Amino acid sequence: MKARLAAALLALAVTAGCGAPESPTSVTVTPVDAMPGGAQEVTTAPTAATADCDREASLRPGPQPAPGAMPPGSTMANIVARGRLVVGVDQSTNLFGSRNPATGQLEGFDVDLARELARSIFGDPNRVDLRVVTAAQRETALQEGQVDLVVRTYSITCDRKKKVAFSTPYYVAKQRILATKDSGIRTAADLSGKRVCAVKGTTSLATLYTLNPRPTLYGVGQWTDCLVMVQQGQVDAISTDDVVLSGLLAQDRNNLELVGASIGDEPYGVGVKLENEDLVRFVNGALAQMREDGTWERLYQANLQQVAPSPGPPIARYQD
Amino acid sequence: MTTTPVLHTTPDARASAGWLRRFARTTPGVIGLVAVVVAASCVIAGVVVGGQLDSRIATADRVLDHSEPFAYSAQKLYAALSAADAAAATEYLSGGLETAPMRARYQQALADAAEALSDATLGAGDAQTRTALAQISAELAAYTGQVESARANNRQGFAVGAAYFREASSSMQTSMLPSAERVYTGALAAVDEDQRTVATLPWAGLVLLAIVLVLVVVGSSVLVGRTNRQFNRGLVATAVVVALVIGWIVVANGFAAHSVELSRRDGTQRFEELADARVLAQKARTEETLQLISRGDITAGEKSFGDRVEELTGLLHDDPVASDLVAAWTASHRRQVELYQGGDYPGALAQAIGPDPGGSAARFAAVETKLNDAIEQTRTTLRDDVAAAGTRLSFSPTGTLVLMVIAAAAAVAGLWPRLKEFL
Numbered sequence: 001m002k003a004r005l006a007a008a009l010l011a012l013a014v015t016a017g018c019g020a021p022e023s024p025t026s027v028t029v030t031p032v033d034a035m036p037g038g039a040q041e042v043t044t045a046p047t048a049a050t051a052d053c054d055r056e057a058s059l060r061p062g063p064q065p066a067p068g069a070m071p072p073g074s075t076m077a078n079i080v081a082r083g084r085l086v087v088g089v090d091q092s093t094n095l096f097g098s099r100n101p102a103t104g105q106l107e108g109f110d111v112d113l114a115r116e117l118a119r120s121i122f123g124d125p126n127r128v129d130l131r132v133v134t135a136a137q138r139e140t141a142l143q144e145g146q147v148d149l150v151v152r153t154y155s156i157t158c159d160r161k162k163k164v165a166f167s168t169p170y171y172v173a174k175q176r177i178l179a180t181k182d183s184g185i186r187t188a189a190d191l192s193g194k195r196v197c198a199v200k201g202t203t204s205l206a207t208l209y210t211l212n213p214r215p216t217l218y219g220v221g222q223w224t225d226c227l228v229m230v231q232q233g234q235v236d237a238i239s240t241d242d243v244v245l246s247g248l249l250a251q252d253r254n255n256l257e258l259v260g261a262s263i264g265d266e267p268y269g270v271g272v273k274l275e276n277e278d279l280v281r282f283v284n285g286a287l288a289q290m291r292e293d294g295t296w297e298r299l300y301q302a303n304l305q306q307v308a309p310s311p312g313p314p315i316a317r318y319q320d
Numbered sequence: 321m322t323t324t325p326v327l328h329t330t331p332d333a334r335a336s337a338g339w340l341r342r343f344a345r346t347t348p349g350v351i352g353l354v355a356v357v358v359a360a361s362c363v364i365a366g367v368v369v370g371g372q373l374d375s376r377i378a379t380a381d382r383v384l385d386h387s388e389p390f391a392y393s394a395q396k397l398y399a400a401l402s403a404a405d406a407a408a409a410t411e412y413l414s415g416g417l418e419t420a421p422m423r424a425r426y427q428q429a430l431a432d433a434a435e436a437l438s439d440a441t442l443g444a445g446d447a448q449t450r451t452a453l454a455q456i457s458a459e460l461a462a463y464t465g466q467v468e469s470a471r472a473n474n475r476q477g478f479a480v481g482a483a484y485f486r487e488a489s490s491s492m493q494t495s496m497l498p499s500a501e502r503v504y505t506g507a508l509a510a511v512d513e514d515q516r517t518v519a520t521l522p523w524a525g526l527v528l529l530a531i532v533l534v535l536v537v538v539g540s541s542v543l544v545g546r547t548n549r550q551f552n553r554g555l556v557a558t559a560v561v562v563a564l565v566i567g568w569i570v571v572a573n574g575f576a577a578h579s580v581e582l583s584r585r586d587g588t589q590r591f592e593e594l595a596d597a598r599v600l601a602q603k604a605r606t607e608e609t610l611q612l613i614s615r616g617d618i619t620a621g622e623k624s625f626g627d628r629v630e631e632l633t634g635l636l637h638d639d640p641v642a643s644d645l646v647a648a649w650t651a652s653h654r655r656q657v658e659l660y661q662g663g664d665y666p667g668a669l670a671q672a673i674g675p676d677p678g679g680s681a682a683r684f685a686a687v688e689t690k691l692n693d694a695i696e697q698t699r700t701t702l703r704d705d706v707a708a709a710g711t712r713l714s715f716s717p718t719g720t721l722v723l724m725v726i727a728a729a730a731a732v733a734g735l736w737p738r739l740k741e742f743l
Contacts, residue, residue, distance in 0.1 A: 037490025224483035
């Protein structure tokens with residue numbers, strides 16, 4: 001009896017702690033579905049474009065000073081003294097402002113226009129310092145004086161006109177939809193229930209938000225980020241100005257198509273700090289010259305001919 | 321089975337227990353009891369002390385075989401990932417078509433990361449760390465895919481290439497590098513904990529040894545009372561041997577603690593400082609490159625570059641060679657910023673990534689090489705000191721056990737003649 005008990009205890013003592021070894025816990029990892037940095041779903045209303053002003057009317061130009069001979073004390077004279085015109089542009093919107101990966105240079109309609117404005121001030125299109133600003137940085141860059149001008153597919157809106165001044169429009173874009181060919185999206189109404197990408201802080205996003213029923217919206221930093229999301233299957237469509245979309249379309253022609261009628265007109269203007277009225281008038285004068293002497297047409301042919309035949313420069317309207 | 325009461329003792333057993341009790345009160349009984357108790361406590365104390373010392377040596381070995389290599393590979397993983405991103409950024413900045421050296425640097429960084437991942441996975445004990453490493457593996461695969469997408473698009477002149485690169489870099493900076501940093505920090509904390517374990521005194525064993533001494537003293541005084549003789553030589557020998565063992569443990573442990581202290585000061589702490597310095601240098605380099613990629617307002621980027629370099633300089637304050645290298649790099653960076661703010665973008669670009677030996681790329685590479693060498697050297701110091709700590713203790717488990725058996729034998733041998741007088 002005792003011996004058996006002792007044997008049992010001994011057996012227990014010997015085997016304790018060395019039963020069948022536990023199988024090591026195997027780790028689990030969720031699939032990686034990376035999105036462009038800063039991409040997020042938009043669930044709160046972006047500041048909507050309100051139409052309580054004549055958005056296209058700008059300050060009337062005075063007598064246009066000759067290059068290099070700016071009136072003393074003017075904003076332009078300060079720029080001449082500095083030696084370079086600092087312009088905020090885009091680096092990722094094909095046709096308007098993008099960095100050519102082969103040369104590293106910025107190019108596009110906006111960039112060419114910035115150079116022409118430098119020519120108007122200095123007589124030399126190369127006296128320009130191009131700074132990249134994101135769509136959301138445009139107002140602050142002007143207000144804080146980081147740049148003299150913003151030439152960056154900058155839609156003129158009444159809300160923005162309270163913070164910055166705009167030139168007369170130099171281009172009127174139409175908001176349309178770039179969708180994958182198999183998405184079944186043909187019109188704006190088809191966007192319901194789909195995932196749509198736009199850049200944060202743009203009028204395009206505000207317009208999309210007002211659609212009823214509202215699609216699932218993703219806001220990103222740059223338009224090419226939207227193309228990345230389309231190619232990664234994270235959104236079904238991109239909606240913004242036709243020229244921006246054709247720039248994106250050119251990078252993936254086989255799989256994407258530009259569809260739908262215009263959701264809204266987007267006049268592009270040159271952004272100027274609100275206080276610098278003299279500079280606004282100067283830019284308007286320079287734009288008026290470009291419309292007349294064929295420079296505008298030349299820039300259009302060089303950059304936008306592939307989108308559509310030239311509609312001619314937009315008509316300038318002045319509010320004095 | 322019958323229900324026999326377990327505690328019921330037979331009259332026989334009761335009688336023998338009674339005899340033992342009576343015998344223990346007799347002088348030969350007392351002598352025998354003292355001999356048995358002292359000898360047994362010597363053996364028990366010897367086994368406990370030996371076991372404790374053995375576990376300290378095992379911990380030192382674990383540092384050498386396990387926790388230190390793991391911390392090293394975790395550190396290497398972080399550096400390799402960061403280097404891959406810096407190489408990809410340079411490639412992107414250079415304008416689409418990467419040169420052979422740039423591609424080689426990127427590929428080398430990926431190979432380093434793969435090595436480090438494999439080594440680190442081997443060393444990762446807990447599931448949480450292995451999950452973090454698996455996540456990094458998965459993200460690294462996605463990362464390289466994005467970099468290749470960027471390249472393919474760049475080759476066709478598509479601006480979306482830049483967006484793919486930004487996406488890749490963003491996942492690297494916001495997800496992979498922070499997880500790698502957490503793994504590395506945890507690994508280094510484990511090394512430090514193991515090192516401290518090696519240096520702690522085997523308290524339980526020491527207390528038992530002290531009890532043995534007390535038993536010897538008590539036993540001796542009882543025997544002096546009973547037998548009217550001087551101190552028993554055997555018990556005196558036992559006490560001397562036990563004192564010797566205590567002295568050995570304290571001295572060996574003191575040496576080991578000193579080696580551990582050195583390994584922590586010149587090893588772990590320095591290693592951590594240098595690894596931090598390397599991380600800071602790489603972050604500053606990425607910052608410097610990103611300033612040119614984002615090509616916008618660089619005020620925030622400059623502040624963060626400045627903060628990182630300042631912290632880096634602080635960590636390297638007692639290394640004049642490394643400090644000079646950092647200063648040379650910062651000078652080149654200032655030149656780059658001057659060019660950028662003067663509107664000379666191509667000049668700034670050349671200063672940042674160009675092949676000029678005075679440019680930021682070469683200067684940064686010099687800092688990186690110096691820090692890397694210092695890390696390797698510190699690693700050797702750390703390992704040597706931990707190995708030394710283990711060596712200080714190396715014979716102590718067997719030695720103390722043998723000595724304690726001798727102490728037990730001395731007690732028995734010393735008391736046997738006394739006991740024999742009564743038989």
